[in-house]
Amino acid sequence: MARLDVGLIGAGGIARAHLPAWIALGARVTILSTDGNAEKLAARHAESGVTAVRGLSELLDRAAVVDLCTPTFTHRQLTLDAIAAGKHVVCEKPLALTVAEAREMADAAEAAGVLLFPAHVVRYFPAYAALAESVAAGGVGAPAVLRFTRSGSYPVWAPWFGDPALSGGILVDQMIHDFDFARLLAGDVVRVHAQVRGRQEPGARAGDVATGTAVLTHASGAVSHVLGVWGLPDLQFRTTFRVAGPGGILEHDSTAHTGFRVLAQGTRPLGEGIPGSPMTESPYLTELREFAVAVEGGPVPRVSARDGVEAVRIAAAAAESARTGEPVEIKVTEEAGL
Amino acid sequence: MKDLKVGVLSFAHVHAGGFARLLGAMDGVRVLAADPDTDLAAPGEVRGKAFAAQLGVDYVDSYEELFAWGPDKVVVCSENVRHRALVERAASHGADVLCEKPLATTPEDGAAMVEACRAAGVRLAVAHPVRFSPAYLAVREAVRAGTAGDVLAVSGANNGYMPGGRRRWFVDPALAGGGALTDHTVHIADLLDDLFEASQVTSVYAQTNNVLYEGEVPVETAGLLTLTYANGAVATIDCSWSQPRHHPAWGGLSMQIVGDRATLEMDAFDQKVHGFSEASRAGVELPYGVDLDALMLREFLFGDGSGPVGVTDGASGLRSLRIVEAAYESARTGRTVAVG
Secondary structure, eight states: OOOOEEEEEOOSHHHHHHHHHHHHTTOEEEEEOSSSHHHHHHHHTGGGTOEEESSHHHHHHHOSEEEEOSOGGGHHHHHHHHHHTTOEEEEESSSOSSHHHHHHHHHHHHHHTOOEEEEOGGGGSHHHHHHHHHHHTTTTSSOOEEEEEEEEEOOTTSGGGGOHHHHOHHHHHTTHHHHHHHHHHHOOEEEEEEEEEEOOSSOOOBTBOEEEEEEEEETTSOEEEEEEEEEOTTOOOEEEEEEEETTEEEEEETTTOOSOOOOOOTTSOTTSSSOOOOSSOOHHHHHHHHHHHHHTTOOOOSSOHHHHHHHHHHHHHHHHHHHHSSOEEOOSSTTTTO | OOOEEEEEEOSOSTTHHHHHHHHHTSTTEEEEEEOOOOTTOOTTOOOHHHHHHHHTOEEESOHHHHHHTOOSEEEEOSOGGGHHHHHHHHHHTTOEEEEESSSOSSHHHHHHHHHHHHHHTOOEEEEOGGGGOHHHHHHHHHHHTTTTOSEEEEEEEEEEOOGGGTOGGGGOHHHHSSSHHHHHHHHHHHHHHHHTTTOOEEEEEEEEEOSTTTTTOSSOOEEEEEEEETTSOEEEEEOOOOSOTTOSSOEEEEEEEEESSOEEEEETTOOEEEEEETTTTEEEEEEOSOOHHHHHHHHHHHOOSOSSSOOEEHHHHHHHHHHHHHHHHHHHHTSOEEOO
């Protein structure tokens, strides 16, 4: 693979997850952020040639692809800027806060002939990839009823997460992972009903809890339930799924099949002392490698810009339903030409 | 002490055999069964005298004979649509009734049953054994004591085999009242009725399908419900008959409870040894948890109200029935249905 010039925008949690993957892929990475963290992150990876810049034009001058790891409310403008400069774009999920913005971004990428890759990384988590492969091969027959849960501590480290005006709230920011996956397995969604409870306002602090629940009805007739929890500080990150069809069930609990566990380490608290060891390749590496191969003319990634738009459509419908208490209908045909 | 006389009315329900066996094994209990109305059974379903012989319980050919025996209490295990007539009959004979769930196929029937038992001065109880699950009681303790904080959301699943293979009437909407939505919504609805101390359900949203048994049964076999409660909680229930028919386990019942001070999870049936049998070339599960049916029956027969939990009463069973009725309306219209 030829050396890829990557412009990484943002230096928060997801950028720190993407950066080692880019380095592993041999990319030359330039980082930009507005909070001063780009310099610190670049310094930590200086031996891998990572550098920081202070302006977007400088970043676009150096980069062939842009990896957008910024808060959701900034995605549209930065994506359009990158596309206008002829760059392929990796955009962290959700693509945007509204369907109109997401569609505008996808349309712009198509018109410019560049890739817009929504980083729905759950598609690359090995258990989920195994599920998708089996379901696509008829492993359970036509999916009938699907359940997904996703829980972890409230992301208070970055206050914009807790502000629905900036992140869309738990339905849009967190549960979109499982909305995308439910659609992947059971097809387009025609009706959404959702509710949220707990802390939904800006200013959340450790100890606050927000939760969302959504029921999706697919065009096939299948139904999906998604539960999301931004929970107490000690809520271990955990995802589960159960997919049932006439041919059987597939189910998984991320905390039940860890491969490696520390059973005792004396007085050191969990998370300190003996580090966890990855059991599989980082899903971020799998994800970004697939994108990099596509940039070089290889097969298109498994997640398309349209998938990203559709995920936003489901999430936005869920948010509307949570506001009104009524289900929201989605027309599946209008994006057919995208 | 004089033996308690307990009648088992009908073997139509798949739980009838288990109840009869447990009752027959209890000290101080005499059991008599009658299962005269086998007209709705499918060929091959063992019912009536032959089934009683398998169970080892005494049997009479008619309900007249059973009531002439003078039962103190009866357990009604008929097809759902026949619950009302049997419960009213028991009430008229002054016998306390434990009725299989759901209480009836319509809230109108359920209300009439509650009224008949009230007027006759007999107890009406509904068979919801999961209230007796130690896992549920641990949840209840945390919620009632306030250590879980306010409950924000509950995600519940009560999945099981599609029961039409063992008893065909379960998939006949005229006899059962519906499919999975009728059969499996009420267990979790009942737990939440108890957990939330009868907090009113204010709205119901439900979606159903029959992807699992398309062309084989005429009722919904999968369903998801969203219930909002007056106390602010929102609960979802997966009531699907989505347990594969050759799975070693019949199904299960689990709930995740998200409170603002704790997140809890319970599974009423996960205490099992798992293995694999080379002889049968199939997975093996050995349940070792407490027998919830036995706890429920014992409380119905001998309970003095001092136990940690009581058997579901008719009023509670009727509340669950109203949720099911609203869920069918929601599934039909695609809209949220207000209740109460």
